[in-house]
Amino acid sequence: MDTRNIGLRNIEVADTKISSIDGENGKLIYRGYDILDLVNHSTFEETSYLLLYGDLPLQDQLEEFSAKLASQRRIPDSIFKNMKNRPTTADPMDVLQSSVLELADYDADRTDESKAANLARAISLIAKIPTIVAGWDRIRNKEEPIEPLPNRSHAHNFLYMLKGKQPKYDVSKIFDISLILHAEHSFNASTFAAREIASTRASIYASVGGAIGALSGELHGGANIQVMKMLLEIGDISNVESWVTQRIKEGKRIMGMGHAVYRTTDPRSEVLATLSRAISKENNTKWYEMTEKIEQVTKKLMYKTKKIHIYPNVDLYSASLYYSLGIPMDLNTTIFAISRIAGWNAHIIEEKFAEAAPKPALYRPKAVYVGRYCGPMGCEYVNLVLRKPQKPNIESKAI
Structure with missing residues (x-):
């Protein structure tokens, strides 16, 4: 597969x-x-x-x-x-x-x-x-x-x-x-x-x-909730570098960083960063500044340790934006x-209501079975009173 x-x-x-x-x-x-x-x-x-x-x-x-x-x-x-x-x-x-x-x-x-x-x-x-x-x-x-x-x-x-x-x-x-x-x-x-x-x-x-x-x-x-929880856990901008360093060392995710589709900057994240910075000036710049620091440190350490370029996604700055809006x-x-x-x-x-032919069909993807395999005829059903404990680590085979 x-x-x-x-x-x-x-x-x-x-x-x-x-x-x-x-x-x-x-x-x-x-x-x-x-x-x-x-x-x-x-x-x-x-x-x-x-x-x-x-x-x-x-x-x-x-x-x-x-x-x-x-x-x-x-x-x-x-x-x-x-x-x-x-x-x-x-x-x-x-x-x-x-x-x-x-x-x-x-x-x-x-x-x-x-x-x-x-x-x-x-x-x-x-x-x-x-x-x-x-x-x-x-x-x-x-x-x-x-x-x-x-x-x-x-x-x-x-x-x-x-x-x-x-x-x-x-x-x-x-x-x-x-x-x-x-x-x-x-x-x-x-x-x-x-x-x-x-x-x-x-x-x-x-x-x-x-x-x-x-x-x-x-x-x-x-x-985005997890991003805000992360910010609250870190607590202060002075703790960002050590927190991110330890997180990466443990092989854990930095929420708000990386995307399944974008291989460069998510265009939404740049706008949200600008909005978060603007709204923070009216309230408290702490959360925006911490978020910016998380982005900078994560980028630097991910490239230094893994030679990976990583960028913020839509969740990173939306968290501090909504928090600063009092939501x-x-x-x-x-x-x-x-x-x-x-x-x-x-x-x-x-x-x-697709206009093009063929019309949309019922989604039915195919899975690859990798479960119990007893041979081409399948497993034999054993009556409940005659069953014995199963051996650990039963071998599976895809068919």
């Missing part, structure tokens, strides 16, 4: 028109547009429209799309009621996942699987996920959820619902940019999970629920979901 293919690495599983990653040159493209152009000129609403519909909107199209998002922000009171019955220690990603699945119960047209119906659901999910996340944080802190604003941006509205006060323009703009950066990233683990579920003709709610589950893991969206650390991964829902929806709809 070619070990490079474990985890489907380097295996092309489908065509997509949604995004492209050039890992060798550090390029990320959404529907033909460089992520850096979108960061400099676009908004999350406009970027979401691009991902869903394939083109940048005209002025009236963007206004209509933004108005639809604003009108769909509220969630049923019964979902908030269910949240209030949960233990306050519940993981925010678990709460988000179950709440998204509950939304299916309130979809009056849930049997309509047309493209138009799924686009309407996509807009609703983009609008509602921030309300769920902010609502849960307030509920677990014994506070009532805040009604979403009807006439403010997606980024501004979430920060308002979370904190109960209007954020400054520069703060909401920084958050808006971070949402653009996280909105889409081709066939990553959560997006592939969403597409695989969609390939069974399951609903968009089931597909997004599966994506949220995949995103929650610390090797995917949960990595609770365990909400980091839900912030990722608030953004990535745009990309997930685009991929789910592409999976369901």
